[in-house]
Amino acid sequence: MKDRLEQIKKEAIEAIRVSDVPEKLNDVRVRFLGKKGELTAVLKGMKDVAPEERPKVGQMVNETRAAIEQFLEETKTKMERAIREERLKKEVIDVTLPAKKNNVGHRHPNTIALEEVERIFVGMGYEVVEGPEVEYDEYNFEKLNIPADHPAKDEQDTFYINKEILLRTQTSPVQARVMEQGKLPIRMIAPGRVFRSDEVDATHSPSFHQIEGLVIDKDISFADLKGTLEVFAKELFGPETKTKFRPHHFPFTEPSAEVDVSCFKCGGKGCRFCKGSGWIEILGCGMVHPHVLEMCGIDPEEYNGFAFGVGLERIALLKYEIDDMRLLYENDIRFLKQF
Amino acid sequence: MNTSLSWIKAYVPDLDMTAQEYTDAMTLSGTKVEGFEETDADLEKIVIGQIEKIERHPDADKLVVCQVNVGTGGIQIVTGAPNVYEGAKVPVVLDGGRVAGGHEPGQRVEGGIQIKKGKLRGIESDGMMCSIEELGSNRDMYPEAPEHGIYIFPEDAEVGADAVEALGLHDAVFEYEVTSNRVDCYSVIGIAREAAATFGKKFVPPVVAETGNGEDAADYIQVSVENKELCPRYCARVVKNIKIAPSPKWMQRRLASVGIRPINNLVDITNYVMEEYGQPMHAYDLDTIAGRQIIVKTAADGDVFTTLDGQERKLDKDVLMICDGEKEVGIAGIMGGENSMITDDVKTVLFEAACFDGVNIRKSAKRVGLRTDASSKFEKGLDPNNAKAAIDRACQLVEEMGAGEVVGGMVDVYDEVREPARVAFDEKKINRMLGTDISKEQMIAYFEKLDLTYDEVTNEVIAPTFRQDLHCLADLAEEVARFYGYDNIPTTLPDGEATTGKMTFKLRVEQVARDIAEFCGFSQGMSYSFESPKVFDKLLLPKDSPLREAIEIMNPLGEDYSVMRTISLNGMLSSLATNFNRRNKNVRLYELGNVYLPKSLPLSELPDERMQFTLGMYGDGDFFSMKGVVEEFFEKIGMKGRRTYEPKADRPYLHPGRQADILYDGKLLGYLGEVHPQVADNYGIGTRSYVAVLDMPSILGYATFDRKYCGIARYPAVSRDISMVVPKGVLVGQIESMLLQRGGKYLESFELFDLYEGAQIQEGFKSVAYSVVFRAPDKTLEEADVTAVMKKILNGLESLGIKLRE
Structure with a gap:
């Protein structure tokens, strides 16, 4: 066995x-x-x-x-x-053969820039709101301290539908609308389309976008405005960015300022982008005029605040080195695919 | 607004800085300098030389050889200039120096032209004698310069001295952006006051002494103002024994430096005072003024008036006119009339310095179609108190220049005298507003630099009438901030109650729309909100289509931009066409933009602005690719309920057999389809293209970001395949409805896996096959459960005329 x-x-x-x-x-x-x-x-x-x-x-x-x-x-x-x-x-394959892509689409440079701005301000506690594009004269002008005969209301800048209704020339009317609602404090940005009677060329468009900012609270100071916009500029253009506030005039703010940022191409040394000055103008701002607060039902003795307005296309053109504004509205896929 | 540095220095003599330093400091204190041009930027090594000897050039008829003493010695210069002579003192650019341009007007060269020693037709030439154009200037500024040829200095010029200095060309011209609230800065004096305050230097405005003889202007002219609200002040003075002559060089140069061409002493004085004081003036030939009286009143509708440029102007009842006893002699604040204009043999002049209502002037100038230097100043709304100062200054200049004999006294119609504004002062509030800690004394010092005074008794700041922009504490705060320096204000962040950063629900849904569209290969486009009314024809909309009820813009840029869009397709189809024309392949675009639907026309309230999510494509893909995007989007925003596609949508811009309305719970949310070939032709899209439009406000009611986990199936599924022969007219959607309707509670899903029309199938039918899956959440399904349901389904299908395939 x-x-x-x-x-x-x-x-x-x-x-x-x-x-x-x-x-x-x-x-x-x-x-x-x-x-x-x-x-x-x-x-x-x-x-x-x-x-x-x-x-x-x-x-x-x-x-x-x-x-x-x-x-x-x-x-x-x-x-x-x-x-x-x-x-x-x-089973060895040639890994250098072309990829099979899903060919995802691309966002418009305006939107990319807008989302950047929204991200920054939402992070600082701002709410993103909207207002109508076809707007009452009252909100676009009157409540912003631009009375009936102010030159800024001139027909050569504003598209009118009739005497009372127009295409908003700025996003600032959203300020008045939000303040009127009376919910305080306010921290908001309002992006949107605005219209001015400018012929189309490389630097002008009759339709473009702005982003309005508004803060209303007790004891807001010009220093707060400076600090806020400094944070914004650094976030948007990089931590090395410097800001310069220059006195200016807007009917609905006082004191008012225009803000330059140090050129993010040359760092302020002067180049073709900043036309040699080292600075690029990006926005207008100021302390909300007490009269505007009053007209919107807010007691200027108790509350005050600041407002600012940024041109979205301006930021997109600068950031992405786009040399002709018309490209933004042509929708050529070879342009859009670069973003 | 432009000024030259030298003109500013006339009132702020201690200014001492470079043009760039001036630009930066003025801009930071609120007087924005847009740019400057240094008149000596391209001038180097140019001295005054004296021609000692002139000889003919041996080999060139048109050239001469000059021996020139340039102070440091003699040099030889060959020139072709026709006007040189022995003893003439001329500007000479030495070897290695630079001039600004060629010798004819308008030949400026960027960076200048370097001049080097060389030979001209074989003869040594050590430098060059210059024309005024080569020095970068012109005959407006230097009227004594010859039309062709070298500039000749007066005999007392110092040989060897800096020629640029002698000509006053070490100067700069600044261009300012003056904001609309600072009317006072539309004058050289206003800018100079700001400059003095900015640099902490003494401000020395012109001192205007008493002028005029022992007569009284009132004996020469009477003035009455009918429309006081349109003309708050009218000042008139008279100058007799006029001697028309060129004005002095310094005045001509200053005017030319800011772009005003000198004409004669009288015209130049009015222009000069307009620039210096910001107050436009007018001069009438008093002998043409009928009845020796001026009446200020509005015109009548239909009046026609010839202005001094010879043009006929149509007037209306809102245009303010200057009239004499018989006729109109000038359009107030805009332009004088041909009938009263100054000619070379004028004997007696009436000077007018008035204050008109800015808004009226602006509107009149627009209607009359004539915007002048004067009207553009008046339309800003001038200070009536400045009118007297300006007219007196003009008379002073007349006397100084010997242009005539000034008659004493002034006729002044000024009922409501404008008083300085008093603004309550509160340094604590200003500091709180600015976030600073500036002392009261410091603030008051800033105010005083600007000619504002502080009234200690009432604790008020008194703003002179030229500062029309100071009304409240915030205005004072800005003055403090400007001179404290915006840069010196600290930077802090707002504290106080915390707020939540967030987006509205609408914006969140739009963000998902963008994400999905892009994931599906669509890139974002943007198009205008206004378009041409022809668009409706291009889209084949019937004449009675409500979409033709569009809001019209009163003052559009042109017909192409004249109506607010009521449908979003035009922008999309235009963009597709642009891409097609540029031979771009496989184009997929989307847009999120509003259409504007009036509630009624003409518009009496704001229209309904409806955000449209518009997709368009051509190239790879078809109707169903587009449908896929719509469904992906719906799923991502939590719209999992039942959507249906209604084929009989009757939209004229879409292919009649390839379009559908998109419904959700029976409510219309949008549509999709292939673009009608006629419409594609109208836009020039030479291929099949597809669009989908979703009305976002309708969608928002259904969208949700709430999700609930409902378990993963634990029991096995049972699947059945149904192969059918279906009459062609029956839609797959009807089969699916039947499946849903009769599938019972265990129906989990179904999927179309075959669709065939052709050879093996009977004419008028198609073969359709579905795989249907059943599952129970709590048990393993038994054969009997499924068989019963399947029977119900099959019966239902039969009722649609469907047969099961063998």
Whole structure:
């Protein structure tokens, strides 16, 4: 019996050794270990073995089975590994072949710039609100301290629908609308489309975008306005950016200022972008005129605040070095895809 | 507004800085200098030389050889100038020096021209004699210069001295942007006052002494003003025995430096005073004034008047006129009349310095179609108290220049005298407003520099009438801030109650729209809100279409921009056409922009502004790619309910068989389709193109960012395939409705996996196959559950004329 088992083991190992594909290994398993396999046959022959011998023989059969199984497993693992390696070798690809892209679309540079600005101010606790583009004269002018006969109301700048209704020339009317609602304090920005009667050329468009900012609270100072816009400029144009506040005049703010930032192309040394001055004008701002507060139902003795207005196209043109404003409204895909 | 530095220095003699320093400091104190031009920028090594000897050039008829003493010695210069003579003193640019341009007017060269020693037709020339143009100037500023040839200095000029200095060309001309509130800065004196305050130097305005003889102007002229509100003040003075002559060089130069051409002493004086004081003046020939009286009154509708430029002007009842006893002699504040203008043989002149209503002048100038230097000053609203100062200054100049004999006295119609404004002062509030800690004394010192006075008794700041912009404490705060320096104000951030930064729901949904569109390959375009009314025809809109009810702009840039859009397609189709014409392939664009729907016309309230999410494309993709974008968007904004596509949309701009209205819960949200070939032709899009338009306000009611997890299925699904032969007229949408309707509670999903029309299918039919999936959340479905449902579905399908495929 022992010899028989030795013989089976030897044959099995030999059969495993000559197997060259996993299928043959499987045949070996069936032939030796299967239900009708040779080892099973040996076990079936146990009835002819003397009872006292049976445990010993049983153990010998199990040992033989284990030995065959182990070798079978080892060989199978080796074989599979070899096969995988062979396959991997064949599967080499040229990784420099072109990518399969989803061809995602691109956002308009105006919107990219706007989202930058929104991100900065939302982070500082400002709410983003909107107002109508077709607006009452009252909100666009009167409530902003621009009375009936003010030169700024001249038809040459403003598109009128009729005597009372016009296309807003600025986003500032949103200030008046928000203040009138009377919910204080206010921290808001209002982006949107505005209209001026300018012929289309490289630097003008009859339709463009502004972002209005307004803060109304107790004890707001010009220093707060400076600090806020300084943060804004650094966030938008980089931490090295310097700001310069120059006195200016707007009917709805007093004191008023125009703000220059140090040229982000040359860092202030002077280049073609800043026309050699080292500075670029980006916005107008000021402390909300007490008369404007009054007209909007806010007591200027208790509350005050500041406002600012930024030209969105101006920022987009500067930031992305776009040299012709007309490109923004042509929608040539070769232009849009660059953003 | 322009001034030369030398003119400013006439009133602020101690100014001493470069043009750039002046520019920077003035801009920071609120008088913005837009730019400057240094008149000596391109002039180098130019001295006064004296021609000692002139000989003919041996080889050139048109050239002469001059020996010139330039102070440091003699040099030889070859010239072709016709006007040189022995003894003449001339500007000479030495070897290595520079001049500003060529010798004819308008030949300035950027950076100048360098002059080097050389030979002219074989003869050594060590330098060049200069014309006034080569010195970068012109005959308006230097009328004594010859029309062609070298500038000749007066005989007393010092040989060897700096010629640029002698000509007064070491100067700069500044251009200012004066803000509309600072009317006083539309004058040289106003700017000079700011300059003195900015640099802390003494301000020395002209001192106007008593002028005139023993007579009284009132004996020469009577003045009456009928429209006092349009003419708060009218000052008149008389000058007799006029001697018309050129004005002195210094005056001509100052006028020319700011772009005013000198004419004669009388005209130059009025122009000079207008620049200096910011007060326009007019001079009438008194002998043409009928009845020796001036009446200020409005014209009558339909009056026609010839201004001194010879043009006929149509007037109306709102135009203020200056009239004499019989006729109109000038349009107030705009231009005088031909009938009373000064001629060379004028004997007696009437000077007018008045104050007119700015708004009336601005509007009149516009209607009459004549905007002059005078009207552009008047329209800003002038200080009536300045009128007297200006007219006296003009008379002083007449006397100084010997231009005539000034008659004593002034006829002055000035009923409501304008008084200085008094503004309550509060240094604490100013400091709080600015975030500063500036002492009261310091603030008062700033005010005093500007000729504002502080009244200690009433604690008020008194603003002279030329400062029409100072009314309240905030105005005073700005004056303090300007001279304290905006730069010196600290920077802080607002404290106080915290606020939440956020976007409105509408803006958030729009952001998702952009994200989805871009993910689906669409790039964002932007187009104008106004367009041509022809657009409606281009889009084949019927004559009675409500979309033709568009808001019209009263004063558009032109017909192409004259109506507010009521439909967003024109911008999109124009953009697609632009891309198509430029041969761009596979173009996908989207736009988020408003249409403007009037509630009624003519507009009496604000229109309904509706944000439209418009998609357009051509190239790869079709109707169903577009439909896919719409569905991706809906899913992303939580609109998972039932949307339907209604094929009979009847939109004339879309292909009649390839368009659908998009409905959600039965409500119309938008539409999509292939662009009608006729419309595509109208726009010049030579390929199939597709559009989708979603009305965002309608969508907002359904959109939500709320999400709820409802578990992942744990029990196995059962799937059934249904292969059908479907009459062509039956829409896939009807099959899906049937599936939904009859699928019961276990219906999980269904998917179209085959659609075929052709050879093996009977004419008039199509083959459609769906895979339908059932699943129960709480058990494994049994055969019987599914069979029952399937039977109901199949019965339903049969009712649509659908047969199951064998």
